[in-house]
Amino acid sequence: MDRYISRPGDTVLRIAERFGMEAEALYAANPHVSRTRHLAAGSELLVSRQAVPGVFGAEARIVRGNAEYGPRQLSADIDRLRHFYPFLQAGVIGQSVMGKPIGALRIGYGKRRLHVNASFHANEWITSLVLMMFLEDYCRAVSQRTPIRGCDPRELMGRTQLWLVPMVNPDGVELAQEGVAPAHPFGGDLIRWNRYSDRFFRWKANVRGVDLNDQFPAHWEEECARRAAExxxxxxxxxxxxxxxxxxxxxxxxxxxxxxxxxxxLHTQGQEIYWNYRDCEPAGAGELADRLGRASGYHPVKLHGSDAGYKDWFIQRFRKPGFTVECGVGVNPLPLLQADDIYDDIAPLLLEAMLRV
Incomplete structure (x- = not known):
């Protein structure tokens, strides 16, 4: 155990976070610390230096891109992030076909509300990893009061509520990564729908074979006719x-x-930003897309001939800015080796959006 002298503004929770300890472990090691009394500056405490994100090097981060990122990894990361960063709010907005929770996260308390989602498509799960990497870095910057890529995190917190749904399609992601288990309730159908192949790495749909980004009431019938899927x-x-x-x-x-x-x-791939929908987009949407493009290096594209997407529906219904961002380049699923490069593109894009929302 090491000795730590508390500073002005320290709390037991903040010290525990700094050293990667459970608060209960810190109390147990320091029975003289009252649970109700404010911690005075100059108090001496015994602490144990554990791996705490952002303090002892990048290798200590919670969200790691060293393996395929699926619903179990996401759930564990959310739990750990909430433990280290109690200002991060988490909840469940619904369940997948197979009953998996669809988690939502919120950080910030400003009047403006920005929503970002990922993994609409099963084999685009790298977008969930990148989004969670950004969330962790943002939380750490808020906690340590350090800039995130030149931005003041406390100012962002006071300006913008950031709402995240990191994995819209958890059943599909699991299927794309792990295939069909012997007792899978949709196993026979899935194999048949997959042209009798047990390899699902190209799978984009949910577990009922429905493309979730063709599900929204924005000229849905026309999209059905265009797709002509049987x-x-x-x-x-x-x-x-x-x-x-x-x-x-x-x-x-x-x-x-x-x-x-x-x-x-967030989708993959192509390094493009789609920003319009049937002339329903608000004035200035193209300029916003240009700003996001300059921040990320991605190319804004005025897209035609596509309907029923989430972005399409949002623009049509609310007449507010909506964007589909195609991350990375290559063939889906993009390799994990691209995660850091995609993050370096997407982090400044998200910060620019938080400043411009």
Whole structure:
């Protein structure tokens, strides 16, 4: 154990966070510290230096890109982030077809509300990893009162509420990464829908074979006709009706409830930013896309011939800025080796969005 002398403003929780200890362990090592009395500067405490994110090097970070990032990893990371950063709010907005929680996170208390989501498409799970990496770095910057890429995190907190849904399609992500387990309730159908292959790394849809980003009531019928998908499959099937899938319905309900000022959906790949929809986008949306493009190095594109996406529906319904950001380059699923490069592009894009929302 080491000795630590408390500084002005220190609390037991903050000291425990700094040294990677459970608060209960810190109390146990320091029975003289009252649970109700304010901790005075100059108090001597016994502490144990554990690996705490951002204090003893990058290798100590919670969110790591050393393996495929699935729903179990996401759940564990959310729990640990909430432990270290109690100002991070977490909840569940719904359940997937197979009952997995669809988690949502909120940080900040400003009047403006920015929503970012990831992993609409199963084999685009690297977007969840990148988004969680950003969240951890933002939380650490707030906690340590240090800039994040030149931005004051406390100013961002007071200006913008950042709402994240890091994994819209947890069943699909698990399927794309792990395939069909012997007792999978949809196993036989999935193999048939996947053209009798047990390799699901190209799978984009949810576990019922519905493309969740073709599920929104923005000219949905036209998108169905354009896709011409005969039924469930790895991609392009829009479902039996708009918002028929619980994952899409949960995200739509959250969006209506919170009335976000701007939304960003992270996809892969192409290093492009789609910002328009059937001339429903607000004035200045193209300029905002240019700002995001300059921040990230991605190319803003005025897209035509696509309907029923989350961004499309948001722009049409709310007449506010919405963006689909296609991260990275290559063939899905993008390799983990791209995660750091994608993060270096997306982090400044998200910070620019938080400043401009």
């Amino acid at each position: 039924g469930p499959g790895p991609r392009d099937y829009s479902g039996e009706a708009p918002l028929s899938e619980p994952e899409a319905a949960a995200l739509a309900a959250l969006t209506i409830r919170q009335s976000f000022d701007m939304v960003i959906a």
